[in-house]
Amino acid sequence: MCASVADTAIGEDGSFLLSDALLKWGIADLVYARKNDVGGRDLPWRCRFCPVAESEDDLAKWVGQGVPCFTNTSHAKTVFEDAGTDGVEFVTNHEWNHFPKPRIAFKSGWGQPGSPISDFDKLKLVSSFKEVVESEEILNLQLFHRQGPNNPPLPCLSLKLQWPLPMIFGGMAHSVLEEACVAEEAEGLHGGKQSIDVGAGVVVDNATRLSKRGAVTWWHLDDGGEFVYQVALPLISPAELIGPTGRPVTKIFIFAPLDSYDLICQDDRTNQDSIVSALDLFNTPTHYLPFDAVMNDVHVPELRIALLEAGGPPLLSTPNVPHLVITVQTCVMVEQRRISKLFLDEVAYFMHRVRRWTEPPVLYSFITNQLRISRYLNDELLPYLEKILDRYSSKKIAHCDTNLDETSCQVKTHESLSYGTRATDSEADVLCSSIASQLIRKRAVSSLLALQCFSKLFHIDEETRSRVNGFLQCIDKAEMESISPAQWDDEIWCRVRDVMQRTQQAIIGVSRLENDTYCARIHFDGQPRFGPIRMAAHEAVGDLHRLQCAATEGSDVLDALLVALHNEKSLHQFQSVPYPTFYSSIEIMDELFD
Numbered sequence: 001m002c003a004s005v006a007d008t009a010i011g012e013d014g015s016f017l018l019s020d021a022l023l024k025w026g027i028a029d030l031v032y033a034r035k036n037d038v039g040g041r042d043l044p045w046r047c048r049f050c051p052v053a054e055s056e057d058d059l060a061k062w063v064g065q066g067v068p069c070f071t072n073t074s075h076a077k078t079v080f081e082d083a084g085t086d087g088v089e090f091v092t093n094h095e096w097n098h099f100p101k102p103r104i105a106f107k108s109g110w111g112q113p114g115s116p117i118s119d120f121d122k123l124k125l126v127s128s129f130k131e132v133v134e135s136e137e138i139l140n141l142q143l144f145h146r147q148g149p150n151n152p153p154l155p156c157l158s159l160k161l162q163w164p165l166p167m168i169f170g171g172m173a174h175s176v177l178e179e180a181c182v183a184e185e186a187e188g189l190h191g192g193k194q195s196i197d198v199g200a201g202v203v204v205d206n207a208t209r210l211s212k213r214g215a216v217t218w219w220h221l222d223d224g225g226e227f228v229y230q231v232a233l234p235l236i237s238p239a240e241l242i243g244p245t246g247r248p249v250t251k252i253f254i255f256a257p258l259d260s261y262d263l264i265c266q267d268d269r270t271n272q273d274s275i276v277s278a279l280d281l282f283n284t285p286t287h288y289l290p291f292d293a294v295m296n297d298v299h300v301p302e303l304r305i306a307l308l309e310a311g312g313p314p315l316l317s318t319p320n321v322p323h324l325v326i327t328v329q330t331c332v333m334v335e336q337r338r339i340s341k342l343f344l345d346e347v348a349y350f351m352h353r354v355r356r357w358t359e360p361p362v363l364y365s366f367i368t369n370q371l372r373i374s375r376y377l378n379d380e381l382l383p384y385l386e387k388i389l390d391r392y393s394s395k396k397i398a399h400c401d402t403n404l405d406e407t408s409c410q411v412k413t414h415e416s417l418s419y420g421t422r423a424t425d426s427e428a429d430v431l432c433s434s435i436a437s438q439l440i441r442k443r444a445v446s447s448l449l450a451l452q453c454f455s456k457l458f459h460i461d462e463e464t465r466s467r468v469n470g471f472l473q474c475i476d477k478a479e480m481e482s483i484s485p486a487q488w489d490d491e492i493w494c495r496v497r498d499v500m501q502r503t504q505q506a507i508i509g510v511s512r513l514e515n516d517t518y519c520a521r522i523h524f525d526g527q528p529r530f531g532p533i534r535m536a537a538h539e540a541v542g543d544l545h546r547l548q549c550a551a552t553e554g555s556d557v558l559d560a561l562l563v564a565l566h567n568e569k570s571l572h573q574f575q576s577v578p579y580p581t582f583y584s585s586i587e588i589m590d591e592l593f594d
Contacts (some may be wrong), residue, residue: 002026005249005307006241015302016044018254018281025241027252027328031282044286044298049244050306052257052313059164060436063318064443066492068255070313071164073245076231078160079334080299080311087233087310087332090208091129092233096154098128108138111218113278113527117270117359132210133330140215140327145176145206158206158336158429161229161314167440169227169338172199177205194365198590201227201338204364211251211297213240215327219256219264219278222337225319225347230335233387234311240329247309250331254281255304256322259514261353263290263301268508269523271358277523284527287559290511290519291532291566298566299513299533307339308333319346320353320496333352339366341384344458345450347371349496351457352503372459377451378467385444388473392441393475445483446493448472453485453497510540520544524551524558532565 003026010016022028052070053059062069091097102125108173109115109306110122115202124131124139132139143157150530156176163169173196196203206228222228232250239248242545256264269277277551292299310331317323347367354360451460452468460468472483485497502512511519513533531543543565550558 002239002242005244006242015046015048017043018047018303018305019043021047021166021305022282027241027326030328031216043282043284044289044300045281045303047303047305050253050304050315053164056165057435059316060168060352060434060439063123063165063168063316064435064439064491066258066318066321066495068253068304068315068317068321068323070306070315073313075164078159078162079157079231080234082155082157082160083233083332085234086236088210088235088237088330090233091154091157091332092210092420092469096152097130099126099152100150102127103141103143105132105139105141106215106217108140109212109218110140111220111276112216113276113280115273115276117276118325118579120372122564132212135212136211138214140209140211140217142207142209145208146179147176148179150179154204154208156334157208157233158229158334161231161334161336163201163229163336164316165436166200167436167450168200168340168342168443169229170198171202173198173203175201195370200342201340202366202370203338204334205337206335207337208332210332211327212330213327217325218276218420219319219322219324221261221316221322221353223350223361224339224367225343225350226337226339226364227319227343228317228319228335228337229314230308230333231314232308232310232312233332233334234580235329237329241307243307243309243312245312247312249307249328250310251308251333252326252328253306253308253315253317254326255306255325257301257315258320258322258349260301260449261320261322261499262503262511263513266511266521266528267353267356267468268506271356272508274358277528280527283592287562287566288527288529290513290530293532299519319343320349339364339383340443342388342440342447343492344447345454345496348450348454348457349500352454352500363479368476371379373465374461377460377464382464382467385447388440388444389448389471392437392444433514442490443492444591445472445475445488446490449483449485449488449493507537508540509544510537512537520547522551522558524546524555529558529562531562542548553570 003024005021005025007024008016008021019028020238022051028578050068051062053062053072059069059071105124105126107124107271110119115122124135124137126135126139126141132141139306143152143154145151145154145158157175159176162172175196177194177196191522194204204224233246235250237248241247243248251366264279266277269275289300289344290296291296308315309591310329351363351367354363370379448468448471451458452472455465476481488494498514502514502516506512509521511521511530514517516535518534518537520534520540520543521528523529529547531547534540534543546561546565547558550561
């Protein structure tokens, strides 16, 4: 009899211990080097399940908090009808099983902490879906859909996914992207060949992913501040784990909060030696984690767990949340990625992050091309945001010569409010009082603030920036509230702004955490090991020097020091080191902008 998530030991507060859940679900062997290893480890990670949105306002609440969540299974009804009863049989159909040219599949272990960032030994060329299924190796193949002769005629099922909240994410896309790069400005104005404008959103990719049991996609961010809408196709093979709706669990998504990225991933270290430096969630004991002497406990974020079921509800992943994915059962997942025009601050955050990477990803054409064309910004994007704000504001805004064009804004007055249905006239009349509408208004302002504050990231010219500033001032006067980068109270904007500010200036080897606290860290045997949380940077620098000295004497000496630093009673013996002493040997990153 297979395990069921219904047996998870959930506490009164709705949370549970990750290590206990993995054992209860019978999948600990997928992530631990030895099956029984988890039993002897002190792993503090507490989790709670990702929520299920019951209505559009419910979904808007979670989206506004940056929390990944599930939608209604009906949104994937056409996907499941086209896929049939088994996703693996669907992709291995002889009509599209073979690839015109080989594709790269990832082997088990690619991207895990301590491995080379360019680990070619963990890549394999495959010529068909069936080759992935029949391989003795654990493979993970993500096939991006493109037009052209180099691509198999596999139907793009993600085009059939019905996105919720079209006033935030846009309508349906009807074709996949082209392979050719955008070469001319005229193409860029309309999305070019590598993005598709669907109103409030821009489709930047579609993919079908075939993964074998045991495949792990280690910590990462999605590629451009986008939302990802994904669903697992039905399966006929016996379930390994029964999910919340009684269907087989295919993948386990583990999400960390956006503002925990610098705890999860240590980009400065990765840049130094091209080795993936990140927390191994399954093999990092408590005394390797940041210690909070005030709480007398480790300082780690609460994680969110999403169980993606075969033929079950679609999962909407929010931008810039670090996550890893464990494949529980050989399966097929389809996904569509969209950038929302109302979440440009998330795009700015991602661009800020990748500026530090020695091996940055290939950014979407919408970011590198379209958003840098002043005609697109002035003729399409800004009028769209201004029209949204005019519609969803409680008071009319004097437009300050914004030159709005009704036809170019693509604002649909009676978009869906009821979950999956079109709004009636009466529903449209109460748009401004719903949670979704409040979110739309706040997000439009946040996108304008992103264009204003991070104009260098977006390569925005002075004339366009002046137009944005003028319109923000008009909103301020109309609504008698402060619309400024420092005082705007949108939850995502505040989080993104705060994280970007505290990462603008950083000391190599010291993590700057929330509330202006600091924590030293050292990498040993491919693992980060953190000291205690300090109120001042120079105190953390002192800890860093101690850790570096201990590391030269071996792992046992370093571990003994970490245990002492993680004890409230013994911590006081480690006095602060004078500020200037070690800064001469510590590299400082300074990336102030705008």
